[in-house]
Amino acid sequence: MSVRAPRPAARLTRRRDGRWVAGVCNGLAAALGVPVGALRAVVAVLAFGNLPAVALLYALAWAFLPPESDDAGSASWPGDPVDAVAVLAVVVGAVLILGQFTAWLPAQVVGPAVVAIVGAGLAWGWGGWRERFRPLIVAVGVSLVIIGGGAALAAVGDLRSIGRSAAGAAVLTAGAVLLLGPWMARLARNLADERRQRIRSEERAEVAAHLHDGVLQTLALIQKRAGDDKAVRSLARRQERELRTWLYGQRNGNGDGSAATVATLLRRELDDVEDRYGVRLDAVLVGDAPLDDAGRALVAAGREAALNAARHAGVDTVDVYLEVEPDRVSLFVRDRGRGFDPAAVPPDRRGVADSISARVRRHGGTAEVRSAPGEGAEVELSVPRAPARVERVEEKPR
Amino acid sequence: MSGSPIRVFVVDDHPLVRSGVRSELEGRVDVVGTAGDVDEAAAGIAAAWPDVVLVDVHMPGGGGAELIRRVLGAAGGPAASGAEGPAPAGAGGAAASGAEGPAPAPRFLALSVSDAAEDVISVIRAGARGYLTKTVSGAELAEAIGRVAAGDAVFSPRLAGFVLDAFAGALPPPSDPELDQLTARERDVLRLIARGYAYKEVARRLNLSVKTVETHVSSVLRKLQLSSRHELSRWATERRLV
Numbered sequence: 153m154s155v156r157a158p159r160p161a162a163r164l165t166r167r168r169d170g171r172w173v174a175g176v177c178n179g180l181a182a183a184l185g186v187p188v189g190a191l192r193a194v195v196a197v198l199a200f201g202n203l204p205a206v207a208l209l210y211a212l213a214w215a216f217l218p219p220e221s222d223d224a225g226s227a228s229w230p231g232d233p234v235d236a237v238a239v240l241a242v243v244v245g246a247v248l249i250l251g252q253f254t255a256w257l258p259a260q261v262v263g264p265a266v267v268a269i270v271g272a273g274l275a276w277g278w279g280g281w282r283e284r285f286r287p288l289i290v291a292v293g294v295s296l297v298i299i300g301g302g303a304a305l306a307a308v309g310d311l312r313s314i315g316r317s318a319a320g321a322a323v324l325t326a327g328a329v330l331l332l333g334p335w336m337a338r339l340a341r342n343l344a345d346e347r348r349q350r351i352r353s354e355e356r357a358e359v360a361a362h363l364h365d366g367v368l369q370t371l372a373l374i375q376k377r378a379g380d381d382k383a384v385r386s387l388a389r390r391q392e393r394e395l396r397t398w399l400y401g402q403r404n405g406n407g408d409g410s411a412a413t414v415a416t417l418l419r420r421e422l423d424d425v426e427d428r429y430g431v432r433l434d435a436v437l438v439g440d441a442p443l444d445d446a447g448r449a450l451v452a453a454g455r456e457a458a459l460n461a462a463r464h465a466g467v468d469t470v471d472v473y474l475e476v477e478p479d480r481v482s483l484f485v486r487d488r489g490r491g492f493d494p495a496a497v498p499p500d501r502r503g504v505a506d507s508i509s510a511r512v513r514r515h516g517g518t519a520e521v522r523s524a525p526g527e528g529a530e531v532e533l534s535v536p537r538a539p540a541r542v543e544r545v546e547e548k549p550r
Numbered sequence: 551m552s553g554s555p556i557r558v559f560v561v562d563d564h565p566l567v568r569s570g571v572r573s574e575l576e577g578r579v580d581v582v583g584t585a586g587d588v589d590e591a592a593a594g595i596a597a598a599w600p601d602v603v604l605v606d607v608h609m610p611g612g613g614g615a616e617l618i619r620r621v622l623g624a625a626g627g628p629a630a631s632g633a634e635g636p637a638p639a640g641a642g643g644a645a646a647s648g649a650e651g652p653a654p655a656p657r658f659l660a661l662s663v664s665d666a667a668e669d670v671i672s673v674i675r676a677g678a679r680g681y682l683t684k685t686v687s688g689a690e691l692a693e694a695i696g697r698v699a700a701g702d703a704v705f706s707p708r709l710a711g712f713v714l715d716a717f718a719g720a721l722p723p724p725s726d727p728e729l730d731q732l733t734a735r736e737r738d739v740l741r742l743i744a745r746g747y748a749y750k751e752v753a754r755r756l757n758l759s760v761k762t763v764e765t766h767v768s769s770v771l772r773k774l775q776l777s778s779r780h781e782l783s784r785w786a787t788e789r790r791l792v
Contacts, residue, residue: 396665432685436711436744439718471707471746475714484745530745 176213386430414447415440421455429462432469439476446515446535456507457485457531465489488528555580556699559600561591563609574688587611601699607662607669615676622677659698680704702764703771710743739766
């Protein structure tokens with residue numbers, strides 16, 4: 153969590169972390185690049201001069217500034233209950249003050265108005281608090297608004313005539329709802345349907361695009377090169393891999409080409425070997441670990457082992473198994489090919505010794521080659537893991 | 551196997567796969583029927599009552615897991631699939647495919663192109679005795695069918711890897727150590743299978759008999775099916791690895 157990290161070109165948002173009321177000052181300060189304390193002081197001074205105006209501005213800012221993008225976003229408007237209460241407190245305070253200072257708003261209006269505003273706040277703000285309390289709270293809020301509003305109006309005018317016109321308005325509203333309700337409901341339903349359909353067709357377009365770019369092209373290539381056994385197999389395998397990646401969302405590194413973990417790096421190296429030699433490398437990977445030097449050496453050695461198997465074993469498939477344990481990472485490369493006698497490899501053919509064993513030994517690991525003529529071969533590699541060290545190394549650059 | 555060839559039923563929604571599997575198994579086992587969806591398969595299996603059902607994981611009508619549940623449910627629960635446990639003593643006399651008595655329930659072997667962990671785990675937990683990917687050769691498939699028919703479990707390297715991954719790390723204390731943990735020996739066996747060893751090779755490597763290896767694998771299968779270890783399902787949905 154990089155709370156303190158300065159954000160380049162911050163958007164104007166409300167910031168939740170470290171806010172006092174609803175995060176308006178905090179967000180504004182972040183966007184302007186000024187210390188939030190200073191901004192708050194300025195706002196406080198302004199408020200001292202003209203509280204209602206500042207409060208109104210604050211409420212408007214709260215309503216229109218989007219919350220910081222990493223939480224639910226604008227979909228959750230009007231924000232969470234704490235925000236609503238905070239803003240309401242500010243607005244109510246402003247109204248109270250306004251009532252004190254203006255002659256045309258007597259105290260007996262201010263009281264019910266406060267009740268009404270709190271009610272509205274309950275209805276709009278707290279509605280989102282807990283889904284199952286929503287109807288209750290909305291009902292309470294609405295009745296508070298009606299009571300408060302009625303009391304306020306009663307204080308200034310003739311309740312009877314207001315009641316009559318209110319009844320008229322209610323009848324009109326009920327009529328409108330009766331007439332237009334079904335139509336509105338249908339409209340809403342249609343809109344939802346339309347949206348769902350659009351999402352579905354977008355999905356279909358994406359699938360079609362993928363199938364076209366990848367699968368159909370590959371099938372065309374395969375037909376064209378039907379005589380070339382090896383090429384066909386390798387094309388099919390590559391396409392299979394791509395499709396699987398796409399279907400099952402397999403994570404293949406960071407997108408920028410750098411692998412972040414042992415497993416992703418290994419997978420990429422194996423894919424490369426597969427593409428070059430047309431063998432199938434059946435990899436089973438258990439666990440994963442952040443990539444460190446030992447992990448890199450292990451994968452590099454594993455790649456050499458897989459290359460050797462692909463080149464010399466004379467088989468179609470090679471099994472690869474990676475297991476990450478708390479204290480070590482092990483990698484096995486096994487083929488059922490022609491095999492060889494490890495003791496009989498002449499010393500001048502140092503391929504295995506150098507590129508496989510030495511790499512992992514340098515990192516405190518072990519390498520073992522098991523093979524006999526006609527019995528295939530298995531290379532067993534293992535490097536120790538130092539979890540604490542790995543994490544420290546990762547965090548230092550920040 | 552004992553005299554007559556194993557009777558196999560093939561369920562897959564792709565006609566191409568059905569005919570491919572049938573021709574690959576030609577002469578090795580007796581393919582007594584095929585079906586392309588769950589309803590058709592349930593009816594066909596009830597009629598033919600085969601020894602082994604090869605079942606695709608993804609199918610119209612609920613998929614392989616649904617079919618397994620339906621057939622085994624009708625046959626008296628997953629216990630009748632050959633899993634050791636509180637099986638009613640009269641349920642066909644375990645693996646001895648005797649001539650008398652009611653024929654034991656068919657055993658299921660899942661066959662799929664999907665390597666998604668949740669597919670593998672769900673079909674095994676429904677009662678399948680093993681899981682193979684469709685890239686296996688005819689000979690391997692026939693061998694696996696024989697093994698399943700004999701009441702043993704069939705673990706591909708991939709499945710072994712999944713199990714090791716699912717049972718890795720003892721973060722929360724297991725609620726039932728018997729079911730929620732693998733023994734060291736089972737782990738050894740699974741590791742070798744994940745490395746691509748056949749049962750015979752595993753046995754030679756660990757100085758065990760093939761029968762003992764089969765016992766270990768069956769016991770792992772049982773744990774996989776019965777363990778309440780909740781990480782198992784959570785893990786399967788989280789880890790959509792290939």
